[in-house]
Amino acid sequence: MSSPPPENGPEDASHQSFWMPGNYQRTVKRTEDSFQVCNDIVACFQERARVERQYAQQLSEWTNKWKPIVDASPLYGSLLRAWQCFLSSADRLSTLHASICRSLVSEDGDRVRTWQKETFHKKIFGGFRESQDFDTGFARAQKPWAKRLKKLEKAKAAFHKASRKEHVARERETHAQGNPDIAIEKQRKIQEERELAQQETEKVRARYEKVLEEVTRYAPRYMEEMESIFDQSQEEERKRISFLKQAFLSIHRHLDVTNNESVKAVYNELHNTLMSINEQDDLRWWKNTHGPGMPTDWPQFKEWVPDKKQKKGKKEVEHKAVVMERSVMIGGVRVRALYDYVGQEPDELSFKAGDEFLKIEDEDDQGWCRGMMDGGREGLYPANYVEVV
Structure with a gap:
């Protein structure tokens, strides 16, 4: 009290x-x-x-x-x-x-x-x-x-x-x-x-x-x-x-x-992305995409072969095993499949979405490219089914 x-x-x-x-x-x-x-x-x-x-x-x-x-x-x-x-x-x-x-x-x-x-x-x-x-x-x-x-x-x-x-x-x-x-x-x-x-x-x-x-x-x-x-x-x-x-x-x-x-994760990811800026990688990409590293069709000797029926929408392909007429892409470009594709002809490649292989010829005016799988098999495929790795 x-x-x-x-x-x-x-x-x-x-x-x-x-x-x-x-x-x-x-x-x-x-x-x-x-x-x-x-x-x-x-x-x-x-x-x-x-x-x-x-x-x-x-x-x-x-x-x-x-x-x-x-x-x-x-x-x-x-x-x-x-x-x-x-x-x-x-x-x-x-x-x-x-x-x-x-x-x-x-x-x-x-x-x-x-x-x-x-x-x-x-x-x-x-x-x-x-x-x-x-x-x-x-x-x-x-x-x-x-x-x-x-x-x-x-x-x-x-x-x-x-x-x-x-x-x-x-x-x-x-x-x-x-x-x-x-x-x-x-x-x-x-x-x-x-x-x-x-x-x-x-x-x-x-x-x-x-x-x-x-x-x-x-x-x-x-x-x-x-x-x-x-x-x-x-x-x-x-x-x-x-x-x-x-x-x-x-x-x-x-x-x-x-x-x-969550905020820490946002800014950590942003910081890591900024730190991953690499001038050498960017310059190499530019060189391979827009510079001397680009694939080129160099002149090659071409054998004469009889004309045959062409597939609609594709570049002419010779099936003779002796010599094939083709453009050479030096080194090739690594590509990744965006979608599944099953070849409709013997000279076409088949692949699953996510598969990677080499593009050895540029896209023709019909939208087809030539590629080579890791096992050495070559063939044609739709150009819009892949992306450059």
Whole structure:
């Protein structure tokens, strides 16, 4: 139990004290304030959720705008892949920030709303049951104390009034003594008035001291009852603070992208893609695709062979095993099958999607290429069924 409030101190501070009648209302009002705080928290982070959603939309719009431009840019190889990775990373971040928006609204917002509904019980005519219970408890504990304080204030006022009256009587008596202009009878009357005032002051003082003693004696009980209700209010406030702390931590976890594994993966992949930019590989690709490394049909001796019926849509192919007329592609180009293909003629290759082999002749005007499988078998195949490795 606390000690009685100090007797000395600024008067205004004393009037603001929790122990003074009615000042417990500030504690009671915490319930309504907490309810409003929940509304403010939900509104605050709903607005943040809109910011996250708008940011996600802007990232997506930025990606859609630049993707065709980047894909059609003159960059190539690892440098092009690095630029494209910025766009794919933005797409993934857009999805992440959209999920943050959903978390702030559907998880954190709903959590606060649910707790608010379960914690605060509105009354039909306004206010909350919890604040009314505390108000009733404080008022019941303070009522006897307030009555005693009122009685004490009345006794103090009476004492001070009597003291002032006595003080005036003493001053009149002092002024009358030794004054030849005031008759002896008058001086005696003034003296009697002073004595009566003094007796009245002593009588009122005794009453004042008695009431003060009663108040002082009742103070421990009053403080104990008030602190009991206050402790209940503090416990409810502790629960509110604890819940809102967890709510804020949940919001922090959703907003803190620095610890989000998905974000780390996005930027790690982007960093690795940037670090994989290799000028030697890019220059080699350019050399083999647009430079001296390109396959070329070098002049070769051609035997004359009788004409035969040509297959529609294919280059002329000789089936004689002795010598074949063909263009030579120096070194060949490694290609990978995009689709399955079953040769329709003996001079056509068959392969599965994903198989790799060499392209040894460029595409003709009918869309056919000549290739050689790893086992050495050569044949024709549709050019659009493969891609360069």
